[in-house]
Each structure stands twice: as C-alpha cells, then as structure tokens.
Amino acid sequence: xxxxxxxxxxxxxxxxxxxxFPVTLLIVSTSIIGGTLLGFLIALVRLYRVPVLNPxxxxxxxxxxxxxVIIQMFLVYYGFPLLLLQVGININRWDKLYFVLISxxxxxxxxxxxxxxxxxxxxxxxxxEAAHSVGxxxxxxLRRIVLPQAFFTxxxxxxxxxxxxxxxxxxxxxxxxxxxxxxxxxxxxxxxxLLEGYxxxxxxxxxxxxxxxxxxxxxxxxLIPN
Amino acid sequence: MIQVKGVRxxxxxxEVLKGVDLNVKKGEVVVILGxxxxxxxxxxxxxxxxxxxxxxxxxxxxxxxxxxxxxxxEILRVRRRTAMVFQNYNLFNNKNAIENVMEGLxxxxxxxxxxxxxxxxxxxxxVGLSDKxxxxxxxxxxxxxxxxxxARAVSLNPEVILFDEPTSALDPELVGEVLAVMRAVxxxxxxxxxxxxxxxxxxxxxxxxxxxxxxxxxxxxxxKEIFTxxxxxxxxxxxxxxxLKYDYSI
Numbered sequence: 001x002x003x004x005x006x007x008x009x010x011x012x013x014x015x016x017x018x019x020x021f022p023v024t025l026l027i028v029s030t031s032i033i034g035g036t037l038l039g040f041l042i043a044l045v046r047l048y049r050v051p052v053l054n055p056x057x058x059x060x061x062x063x064x065x066x067x068x069v070i071i072q073m074f075l076v077y078y079g080f081p082l083l084l085l086q087v088g089i090n091i092n093r094w095d096k097l098y099f100v101l102i103s104x105x106x107x108x109x110x111x112x113x114x115x116x117x118x119x120x121x122x123x124x125x126x127x128x129e130a131a132h133s134v135g136x137x138x139x140x141x142l143r144r145i146v147l148p149q150a151f152f153t154x155x156x157x158x159x160x161x162x163x164x165x166x167x168x169x170x171x172x173x174x175x176x177x178x179x180x181x182x183x184x185x186x187x188x189x190x191x192x193x194l195l196e197g198y199x200x201x202x203x204x205x206x207x208x209x210x211x212x213x214x215x216x217x218x219x220x221x222x223l224i225p226n
Numbered sequence: 227m228i229q230v231k232g233v234r235x236x237x238x239x240x241e242v243l244k245g246v247d248l249n250v251k252k253g254e255v256v257v258i259l260g261x262x263x264x265x266x267x268x269x270x271x272x273x274x275x276x277x278x279x280x281x282x283x284x285x286x287x288x289x290x291x292x293x294x295x296x297x298x299x300e301i302l303r304v305r306r307r308t309a310m311v312f313q314n315y316n317l318f319n320n321k322n323a324i325e326n327v328m329e330g331l332x333x334x335x336x337x338x339x340x341x342x343x344x345x346x347x348x349x350x351x352x353v354g355l356s357d358k359x360x361x362x363x364x365x366x367x368x369x370x371x372x373x374x375x376x377a378r379a380v381s382l383n384p385e386v387i388l389f390d391e392p393t394s395a396l397d398p399e400l401v402g403e404v405l406a407v408m409r410a411v412x413x414x415x416x417x418x419x420x421x422x423x424x425x426x427x428x429x430x431x432x433x434x435x436x437x438x439x440x441x442x443x444x445x446x447x448x449x450k451e452i453f454t455x456x457x458x459x460x461x462x463x464x465x466x467x468x469x470l471k472y473d474y475s476i
Contacts, residue, residue, distance in 0.1 A: 129276050130316035134330025134382060135306040144333060148320045 009196040013187055017200045021208075023097075023179040027169045030101050032162055035108025042113035047120055057113070064110035070171050073103040077175055100172045104165065111161055119154035120146060152224045159216030163209045170201070180204060227252040228273075228386050228417065233282030233293060235268055242268045243279070244441040250386065250434075253415045257428040257449075260438035261464055266421040269438070270388045273419070274308045275301045286385055306334060309379035313391040315371040317363040317378075323350060324359040327378045335382070349377035353407050369400030376407050380416065387411070389420040425468060429453055437461045 042061070045053045064072065077099040081091050123146045131141035173182035184197030228250040235243040242265045250256050258266045272279040272293065279293035286307050291300045309330075317326050327346035331337040337345070350359060353373040363371055372392055379387045392408065393401045405427055412418060412431050422428065428435055428449060435452040437445045437460075445458045456462045 124316075126312060126314055126316035127318060130310075130312065130318065131329075132276065132305060133274055133308070133310040133312075134378065135302065135334030136330065137302060137334075140333050144329065145318050145320065 005195055006193065009191075009193050010199055013184070013193075013197050013200050016187065017180050017183050017197060018204060020178060020180045020183045021204060023172075023177065024166065024169050024208075026097075027100060027104055027172060027179075028162065028165050031104035031108045031165060034101075034105040035112045036116075036158075038105065038109035039112025039114075040116055042109060043116035043120065046113065046117050061110045061113060064107055065114075069103070069107055069168050070174060072107055073100065073171065073175060076103040076106070096175050096177055100175060100177055104169065104172075108161065108165060112158075115154050115157045115161065116150070119150040119157075122153050123149045155220055155223065156216075159213070159220070162216070163212050166209055166212065167205060170205070227254075227287065228419075229283075229285040230269070230273065231283045231285075233269065233272055233279045233284075235265075235272060235277060235279045242441055243272070245282075246438070246441070246443055248419075248436065248443070250417060250419060252385075253417055254433045255412045255418045255420065255431055256434045256436060257432040258419065258421045258436045258438060259423075259428060259452075259464070259468075260444075263440075264438045265441045266438050267390055270310070270390050270419060270421055273386075273388060274305050274310055276310075306382075307385045308388060309382045309384040309386075310388045310390065311372070311375050311379050311392045313394050315363070315368070315375045315395075317366075317371050317374055319363050322360050322362050323355060323366070323374045326363075326374055327381050330378065330382050345381050346377070349381040350374065352380075352410070353377045354403075367400060368396045369403045372396065372404045373407050376404070376411065380411060380414075386417040386419060389418060389422065391421050391423070393422065393424055423468065425453075425465075437464065439464070 042057045044050075045057050077096070080099065080102070081094075084091055127145050127149065128141055131145045136144065169179065170181045172179055173185060176182070178186070180201050184194070184201050187197050188194030228248075230246065230248040233243050233246045234241070242263075246265070246269055248256070248269070258269065260266050268277060271277040272282075273284065275293075275296065278296075282293045284291050284293060284304065286304060289300075289303060289307065291304060296304070317323075318329060321329060324343065324346045327349055328339070328342040331342035331345060332339055347356075347359065350356060353376055355370060355373055355377070358366065358370060358374075361370075363374075366374065376392075389408070393404050396404060401424070405424060408418075408420070408427065409431055420427070420432070430449075432449050435447060435449050436443055437452060437456075437458070439460050445452065445456060445461045452461065453465065456465060
C-alpha cells in the first residue's frame, strides 16, 4: 500500500488534473457571461417593476439564494428533461455538461441581477433628474449616465462573484462531470491515493482564485477614475 | 411667454400646490420666495416634469401641454425648451466639466461634437472656469460645480432656466461667485425662474417677485412693492424673519 501521503504523487498527478482545468474555466466563463446578460434583464424588470414579471423574478431570486447550488443542479438535471418532455422535447441524450452550464448560469443570473440592481439603484436620483433636465431620453440617461456609474459600483461585487463561482464549480463532479475534482476522484479510486489528488485540486483552486483576485484588483485600479 | 395655469400637486394626502398660476415674460427674471414647504421647488419641478402635476396647463412659447395628459414626446419637448440648475448641482459624476456641458447638446440635441465643444468652452469661460475643462465634479468646489451647472444650462439656449435654490448647499464664502454668475446670466436677457433665499439677489436682479405659502401664491409684484410695502401679513412676517428685523428691545 505504500505511504499514506506521497509528495512525489502530487507532482505526478498535477499535469493530469490540470488538463481538466479548461472544464472549470468553461463553466465559470459561460455561467458568468450568460448569467450577467440574463441578470441584467432581471435587474431591469425589478427596477422598472414590470408587471407580472416582477413578482416572478423576485421569487426566482429568493429561490436561487435560498437553495444550495447542488440542489439547483439536481433539479435542472433531473427536472428539466421531464418538464420539456411534457411539451414533446426530448433532451435526455444531452451531454451532462450542458445541464451543469445551465444550472450555473441560472444560479449566477440571480446573483448578478441583485448586484446590478443595487448598483443601478445606488446612483443618486439627482443624476437621472439632471440628465432629464438637459433633454436626455430615459434610454439615453440609462446608457450614458446611470450605467457607467453603476458599473464602477458593481465591479468589486462582480469580481467576488466570479471567484465564488470558480470555487463552486467543483460540485459539478457530483453529476459525473470529469473536471479537476472528478479526475482526482478517478485517480483515487484506481490508486487508493485520494489525498494527493485533493491537494493538487486545492493548489490549483488557490492559485486560480488568487490570480483572479489580483486581476480584478488591478482592473479596479485601472478602470475606476479618482 | 411661459404660462403656468392652475397647477395642482399632492404627495399622498399632502396637497403641496393648490392651484398656482404663474406668468413669465420673455427675458424676465422671476424670483419665488417663501418658507420651506410652501411648494416653490415642487412648482419648478412640475414645469420641467421632474414631478408630474395632478392638474393644470403649461405653455412655453407656442407649445401647450396639460400636465396630467402629457405624452412622453411632449415631456421631452418641454424639457428641451427648459434647463434646470439644482440645489445639489447634480453634475454628471462620470463626466468632466466640458463633457457635462456637451452632453445635452450632443446626445439630446444632436449638435455636432466639434460645435458642442466650442459652445461648451465658451460657456465655461464665461463662468470663469477656463482652467477646469478636464476637471471631474469630485475635483471641483461646490461653487465651481454650480458654475459648471449654470454653464450646462445656458449652453442649451433654453427658453427658460429654472434655478432651484442654487446657493443653498454652498459654503457661505462660495455663494458670492455663483450669484455673480447668475447676475451675468440675467444681464444676457435669459428668462429665469429662481427659487432662492438670497434676498439681495431678489431685490437687485428680479423683475418680478412671487411670494408663496402653503401651496398658493400669496402675493406678487415688483421687488420694490414686495420688499418695501408688502400688502399681506404673511409676506411681511416672512420677510421680517428672513431679513432679521427682530425687535430685541425689552
């Protein structure tokens, strides 16, 4: 059986596990981009109190915030196909990864919506009034005055969200996705050396999130005037 | 020229404007006085639809609208004939001084950027800020910000500029520079409706003074009539309090 923890194995597993990092990146990037776009629409629904849609998105947000990601993922994975089967669409043969991407995107949409909504709401009403007073339309006011200011407010929270998403992607292995954690698990089952794999995964996550945090801090300094 | 007729506005159960009529001739400076809560600011805000009045009519030049039924297009048209200077300046925080002045010209009025830039420069020079084109609002003093705001309003060449307590948020030593700019604007013959507590400005510059209290116009007339010979007890009481004509004799 050998040693309980073999440092040499950490180096041996590193490249194999690291080769699954693109899966993690894919989940993070698609869910952040898709979630931000969808979240922006949800934020507008809430800010303009669009009838019918507003109460719907309010419950959506509280559902997403009130349930663990892993439950949301299971609901999407097992529930969506059943739901769509009712209307005659069969997605049972879809790759599991699609369900993971959809889950994380829906999850991020709710959090992004709240980040964007509160950032827009934090722009003082006087800014909108001044824009109206010089003759800007509602849309022009939003695009040229409110959103640029809201962007700076939202940016730090946005960065935090990206890092949170990175960490939470590790749950995808519960659906059998072969990401870094899935790979570590697979190695462990074969060699009985689980711990070395987990250490590798931890190291990669620490490095990646530190890189992201530094990157966002740098962008914040560069982007935000004064 | 500018006519407000029968404007009414309530916030919940609180009726702030109880049927106010106001006539302003072209080139006239009208100063609205009154205690806080009398509806002065609400009246101004109704004129450019920052508040939607419950009732009444508005005429600006050849444009007539009913407050209650104004369409989005009509509101935009009214706003493009008016400009406003706010108590808290409300400069666009994401834009520097010259961009603040250019924004309405370029985005709302579709003036070519080069022309708007020239206009903005000229107006900033006139308010004494030729060295502050690139300064952001956070880098300017309150007085400087308000002068940019006045340049922004004047550059739009509106039919009337509405001033909502333009010096109330300023440190006392900065009030003078803003009032001086407002005097210069008045001398150019621009129509102004000014809500203020600056009695010297009202006395020296106004063509017409309106005294409001509790949502109605109590009294109006020339500065001389209002300041030296007010007819209404409420006007007299207000002026005495503001001008500190207390009698401390025992």
